[in-house]
Amino acid sequence: MKGYLSKESLSQERSFPIILALLCLILYIPNLAGRDLWCGRETLYAEVARDILLNGHWFAPYFNGELYYNKPPLFFWLIALTSVPVGDVTEFTVRLPSALSALGTVLAVYFLGKRLYSARTGFIAGIILASSPGFHKYACVAKLESPLTFFITSSIAAFYIGLTTSSDKRRYLLWGWFLMGLAMLTKGLGVVLIAPVILLYLLSRRELHRIWEMELVLGGFILSATMAVWLLPGYALGGSEYIKGLVGHFGYHVGQGPEYEKPFYYVTEAFVGTLPWSLILPAIFFYLRRGDVDAKHREGLRFSATWFIAMWIVFSLIMAKRSRYILPMYPTIALAAAVMWEDYIAKTYETWSKIKVILALILSLCAGIAAVIMTSGFIVLTPLTSNIIALCLIALLVTWWSSVRAGQYKTLFISLFIMITSFEMAYAQITLPIESQAGTEKAVCEKALANMEPGARWALYKFFSPDFVFYGKTYVRTIDTEKDLADFLSSKDRVYCIVDETDYAEINLSALNVPAFKITKLEKTGKRAKTFILISNRPGKPGDVSPGAKI
Structure with a gap:
């Protein structure tokens, strides 16, 4: 954590991605095993991957002896590949691709934040994203959303850099098309989620004509070729039944029509899923009214806003409402929140004494762990324990309030980080095994x-x-x-x-x-x-x- 607290230097900048990678490994890897797979999606995906691993059905997957055409195969390929060393699909290997994809998304956000603002802002954005409760949750379960978010985020970042750079423009744009293809190989939503973000951003700049600069012909060929790597062998091995199943499943979801109820469902879900970091987002409106905000930061926030709005519109029109669907919106929230945190951290006055800082961090650690223990039923809340917990929480709130009044935003940031990560780690080690045992057969x-x-x-x-x-x-x-x-x-x-x-x-x-x-x-x-x-x-x-x- 020291890198972002001190003056940025070249050596510190080089250490940022290493620190973020280590942080993700610490937060995610210990939480992959030690509990049963959830009934439903996790065991379903694990069994499809096992069939690929043991029976070689890589391009036309099977489940329970029948063709499985509900999802494209890339996620199952990743599970099968991570399971090769142990020879079978386990609780750890089925979740490992999600954790590694989350790590990749955090690094993609860092490099995009570095491009939009600065290396330090990108570093803070990576910390915020890695520790957001909703993002952490899906990094530790076998769901499609984590790898999908990685490919979508990387594709959007590549397109943005390609549109705003004067060197290697073509290379970045073609990478954007390829990554879009990988997103479609994961869940089939690549074009639906990525294209609106780029189009809305260009429209906001009144540069919609620049769409012709995006290597549409060669990029479209790369996208088609990426999909053909799966579809052509899939047709050869699964026949017309497999292709008809894919088309029928896609048509079923599209044919349900848009859902206009709960228009702000995903706004609230995104806000809750990124707590406590999202609490700072309203300050952006006051930040943009200041006269000292440079054009680079304004342009970066414009891009983050168009990313969020475009995906919110797309997701709001989807019939089914699932909180996991909006995981690709988390990176843009982390980037926007990082701008505000970096601005406040830069205003930090003389640091508190070590005793005050250590006290704040200890209280944060205790609060995170205590919240899990209380809700898991591991201890009986007697009047004594209830009073102790209440006093600790009051002391923590007073410490946070004092840190804000004293301008100790560095201490506040680290305190929030320790509280939320200690909660997530304790929840994964204590509560999740109990919940998964109740939900498994x-x-x-x-x-x-x-x-x-x-x-x-x-x-x-x-x-x-x-x-x-x-x-x-x-x-x-x-x-x-x-x-x-x-x-x-x-x-x-x-x-x-x-x-x-x-x-x-x-x-x-x-x-x-x-x-x-x-x-x-x-x-x-x-x-x-x-x-x-x-x-x-x-x-x-x-x-x-x-x-x-x-x-």
Whole structure:
């Protein structure tokens, strides 16, 4: 942290990206393992990547034995590649691409901030982005948004530099097109999110005619070639079914039409996701009214504003509202907030005594950790502990207020950074494992497998969860009706089916004249507690001579 507090020098400037990279590794890497994958997206993506790794379906991915065309394959490629050293997809390797993508986004923001303002402002922007709660969250989970944000941010930065530089203009613009292609290979939204930002920025400068300078022909070819690397082999291997599935899935989302309700949903989500740093953003309006703000800073804030507004419009028109969608808006918020923090830090008066600074930092550390412990239920709040926590919070607020009045903005910045990062690290180590355990079917799946004959076929009745496919390491059939269940249990081989306890009570297989035996109960504990019943067409457990209870 010392680099931005002292006078900027060449050696310090060179250390900025190294410090940011180390910061990201410290904040993200320890939080990737040690907890189960979330039911749904994480296990789904992990299983698609495992199929790529083990079965070689790189261009036409499969899930549960069927073609998977809901998403382009780049994210799954990254997971598969990071899993090569261990030979299988694990909780750590499935989340590692998200963490590395977040690191890349932080560095891209640093270099863009350096171009827009100064190296120190870019450094502060990197710190703000890396520690923002919403950004930190998706850096530690296996979701598409983190790599998508990296490619979008890098593409926008390349286009901006290409439009504003006199040297290597063409090289930057072509890199922008290539990175746009990678964004589309990640989620298919590259053009939809990147193009409006560039167009609105040029429009705000009344330079829309400069769009013809952006290497449209060669850039369009690079974009198409990047997509063709996937689509041509995908068609050759998956056939027309794969392409029709891609088009149909895309058409389904586009065909839902725009959503005009909650127009400011994403504004509030972006503000909350970047707390406490976003609290300084209203000061920009007063900052721009000052007469001493140079043209470079005004132009940089114009670019940040058009970036935010363009994406806000696009996201506001999307039917579904998800907070994770707006992750590509976080970099521009970090850049704008960094301008204000750099301005205030430059006004810092004589530094407080070491005792005051250390006290402020200790209080911030304690506040971040205490907030997690209180909400996780690890301790019982007695009157004594409640009073101690209340006194600490009051002392911290008084310290912050005193730092503002005394112009100690450096201390305030570091204090906020320590508080938010200690909260994030403690939350990831204490609360997330508890929440993920409540949201996963891993324990149920493992107990079910322990009560089955190895290699036997099994199915799920009237429900489906990707957890059973990933943790079961086999294809799982879904059965929707009692007749289909009866047909399944009529197999000559031993088969199993997992049934929700409520559905189990309503089954009337005796009327269908098929063998069905209750093998065991499968209990899911935690906040989302649920009971399943494992049934089979043969009595007893593997190696068990006692028969099961016939239904």
